[in-house]
Amino acid sequence: MKAIEILIMALRNLSGNKIRSLLTMLGVIIGVAAVIVMVALGEGAQRKVTENITAMGSNLVMVFPGRGSSRGGSFGGGVQLTNSILSVIEDASFHIKTIAPEVRRNFVVSYGDSSMQTSVIGCTLDYITLRNYQIADGRFFDETEINARSRVAVIGSYLADELFSNTDPVGEFIKIGVFRYEIIGVLKEKGQSGFGNSDDLLLIPLTTMQQRIMGNQRLSTVYIQADSAENVNKVYNQVYEALLEEFQDEEKFNIRNQAEILETVQETSKTFTLLLGGIAAVSLLVGGIGIMNIMLVSVTERIKEIGLRKAIGATKLEILSMFLIEAVGLSVTGGLIGIGLGWGVSSVVSRVTDWTTVISPESILISFGFSIMVGLFFGGYPAYKAAGLHPIEALRHE
Amino acid sequence: MTKAMIKTEALYKIYHMGDAEVRALDGVSLTVTEGEMVAIMGPSGSGKSTFMNTLGCLDQPTSGSYQLDGEETSKLSEKEKARLRNQKIGFVFQSFNLLPNLTAIQNVELPLIYAGVPASKRQKIALEAMERLGLGNRIHHKPRELSGGQQQRVAIARALVNRPRLLLADEPTGNLDTKSSREIMAVFQELHRNGITIVLVTHEEDIAAYTERIVRFTDGKIVDDRRIEQKVIGEGVLV
Ligand SMILES: Nc1ncnc2c1ncn2[C@@H]1O[C@H](COP(=O)(O)OP(=O)(O)OP(=O)(O)O)[C@@H](O)[C@H]1O
Numbered sequence: 001m002k003a004i005e006i007l008i009m010a011l012r013n014l015s016g017n018k019i020r021s022l023l024t025m026l027g028v029i030i031g032v033a034a035v036i037v038m039v040a041l042g043e044g045a046q047r048k049v050t051e052n053i054t055a056m057g058s059n060l061v062m063v064f065p066g067r068g069s070s071r072g073g074s075f076g077g078g079v080q081l082t083n084s085i086l087s088v089i090e091d092a093s094f095h096i097k098t099i100a101p102e103v104r105r106n107f108v109v110s111y112g113d114s115s116m117q118t119s120v121i122g123c124t125l126d127y128i129t130l131r132n133y134q135i136a137d138g139r140f141f142d143e144t145e146i147n148a149r150s151r152v153a154v155i156g157s158y159l160a161d162e163l164f165s166n167t168d169p170v171g172e173f174i175k176i177g178v179f180r181y182e183i184i185g186v187l188k189e190k191g192q193s194g195f196g197n198s199d200d201l202l203l204i205p206l207t208t209m210q211q212r213i214m215g216n217q218r219l220s221t222v223y224i225q226a227d228s229a230e231n232v233n234k235v236y237n238q239v240y241e242a243l244l245e246e247f248q249d250e251e252k253f254n255i256r257n258q259a260e261i262l263e264t265v266q267e268t269s270k271t272f273t274l275l276l277g278g279i280a281a282v283s284l285l286v287g288g289i290g291i292m293n294i295m296l297v298s299v300t301e302r303i304k305e306i307g308l309r310k311a312i313g314a315t316k317l318e319i320l321s322m323f324l325i326e327a328v329g330l331s332v333t334g335g336l337i338g339i340g341l342g343w344g345v346s347s348v349v350s351r352v353t354d355w356t357t358v359i360s361p362e363s364i365l366i367s368f369g370f371s372i373m374v375g376l377f378f379g380g381y382p383a384y385k386a387a388g389l390h391p392i393e394a395l396r397h398e
Numbered sequence: 399m400t401k402a403m404i405k406t407e408a409l410y411k412i413y414h415m416g417d418a419e420v421r422a423l424d425g426v427s428l429t430v431t432e433g434e435m436v437a438i439m440g441p442s443g444s445g446k447s448t449f450m451n452t453l454g455c456l457d458q459p460t461s462g463s464y465q466l467d468g469e470e471t472s473k474l475s476e477k478e479k480a481r482l483r484n485q486k487i488g489f490v491f492q493s494f495n496l497l498p499n500l501t502a503i504q505n506v507e508l509p510l511i512y513a514g515v516p517a518s519k520r521q522k523i524a525l526e527a528m529e530r531l532g533l534g535n536r537i538h539h540k541p542r543e544l545s546g547g548q549q550q551r552v553a554i555a556r557a558l559v560n561r562p563r564l565l566l567a568d569e570p571t572g573n574l575d576t577k578s579s580r581e582i583m584a585v586f587q588e589l590h591r592n593g594i595t596i597v598l599v600t601h602e603e604d605i606a607a608y609t610e611r612i613v614r615f616t617d618g619k620i621v622d623d624r625r626i627e628q629k630v631i632g633e634g635v636l637v
């Protein structure tokens with residue numbers, strides 16, 4: 001009952017001083033909005049990266065060439081992975097669903113007068129399903145073309161857009177170096193990736209790549225897909241054992257689990273989010289100091305009022321509550337406006353730029369909670385000071 | 399015998415200013431019976447305000463005893479004293495002390511808020527108090543839109559809303575002209591007729607003449623205390 005009266009009284013004091021209240025809140029508004037926007041950006045980046053890694057395919061284990069031997073490596077660095085490793089991997093586990101080797105190299109490709117650099121990837125039939133690509137137009141190459149080491153190519157959507165603005169690429173010829181490859185298909189767009197553009201590529205048969213272009217049996221990556229998510233770790237361990245037995249040296253190969261990569265990247269972007277949020281929180285702190293400053297001014301200005309209220313029967317607690325409510329009222333109103341503003345700015349940012357922003361309920365709850373705390377903390381001292389005033393000395397104050 | 403509303407015994411209030419010692423109250427013993435109307439007089443600095451503040455539970459004496467309505471106040475907690483100020487005592491100041499941002503009636507309602515009276519009843523009680531003081535047509539004015547006399551009447555209405563048994567007034571007419579002063583004293587006399595105990599401080603003999611008893615202070619001591627023939631203003635002074 002009385003609590004509500006004190007609340008109304010405090011709010012009336014705030015609204016009686018609109019400009020000052022607004023200016024005081026501004027610090028908190030900006031602070032909270034900054035926290036919301038920064039966290040939204042950070043979480044957006046995190047979601048994007050997660051999506052990209054998941055888009056690589058699901059339940060993947062990847063094998064790369066090693067850095068060299070720990071017992072004094074071969075000249076020129078790196079031990080190579082070759083086609084012969086595929087059967088070793090295949091025999092390593094029952095839980096392997098598909099194996100897709102890849103040879104990747106950057107080349108300048110050209111069509112007509114225009115040319116650009118892109119990733120040329122030699123791969124097998126299973127590659128596009130394993131990597132979650134889809135054919136937008138035309139078709140993927142077939143067994144016959146692989147066996148024949150045909151000069152056929154399937155191009156990424158980015159490449160299609162860049163080189164073939166008006167023409168349908170399917171049926172056209174693209175040049176890799178000096179050789180002409182027939183474009184038989186175009187991939188569906190996958191979108192930006194954290195590690196470069198996953199649509200900026202050109203796929204050709206693995207045989208063509210190894211025998212016509214590279215002239216060796218080396219592989220850049222072997223993608224292994226487990227038959228289920230539960231078995232990814234098992235596949236990882238079994239392949240690791242098999243490779244270790246094969247190479248007798250764990251420096252000679254490199255094996256990665258997709259979940260592990262995901263974890264590392266998420267960890268990194270979480271740190272990034274915390275950092276951004278932390279920097280923004282400093283401005284919230286500055287806003288809190290602004291509240292403290294104004295509340296102290298307000299207590300000084302209203303010393304006579306405090307004396308009078310005490311003289312007519314207000315208790316210490318009632319005076320304390322009134323000033324605390326005023327401080328919290330300022331910080332919470334500021335916080336709410338800040339949340340709205342942060343939300344608005346985040347959605348404008350994600351609309352205007354191609355950054356993803358994610359407003360999480362947690363970030364709203366936390367910044368709301370934080371603004372209450374700011375009010376309590378920074379309003380606490382001024383309110384305590386007001387409550388402790390001696391009624392007569394307060395009334396005498398000029 | 400009527401019982402004592404105020405009973406002080408050997409009240410001392412001593413301030414230390416460096417080495418010097420200021421005895422604002424130097425052993426004041428005074429009894430005011432219920433329903434009395436008393437004027438306190440004396441030169442500036444003689445301790446009148448200090449005494450009033452002690453009676454109003456706004457200030458703590460250095461030593462001595464003060465019984466209000468039979469209750470010893472020196473042992474009360476801050477909270478209990480706040481409650482006494484709210485319920486038993488009405489205080490009127492020389493400088494009115496109205497809150498400038500509130501309207502007249504909101505000022506009058508303040509003690510009711512701290513008494514925990516619900517909003518619906520508050521307005522009615524405050525309005526009644528203001529009407530009794532002839533302010534029925536001024537309830538929504540801000541203090542600065544009222545004359546000094548009107549402001550002091552708002553302050554008296556505020557002191558009266560919780561129906562206190564004791565009204566303390568420290569130079570209530572000190573800032574007012576003769577006509578307004580007479581109006582205020584008429585109000586006090588009417589309250590006195592209704593049985594409220596009144597203690598007021600004044601510098602003017604004319605004002606003191608409207609009471610029944612004059613207590614004189616000098617240097618923190620009571621030097622004179624006598625009953626007088628009360629000069630009654632009569633009814634109908636308020637417009
Ligand atoms: N806070 C204080 N610190 C030190 N001395 C004080 C304090 N308050 C009052 N005094 C002293 O106590 C004495 C009594 O003061 P008080 O205000 O009671 O006088 P008064 O009789 O009300 O005077 P006036 O008629 O001018 O209002 C004065 O000498 C004053 O200087």
Ligand SMILES: [Mg+2]
Pocket residue numbers: 446447448568
């Ligand atoms: Mg005085």
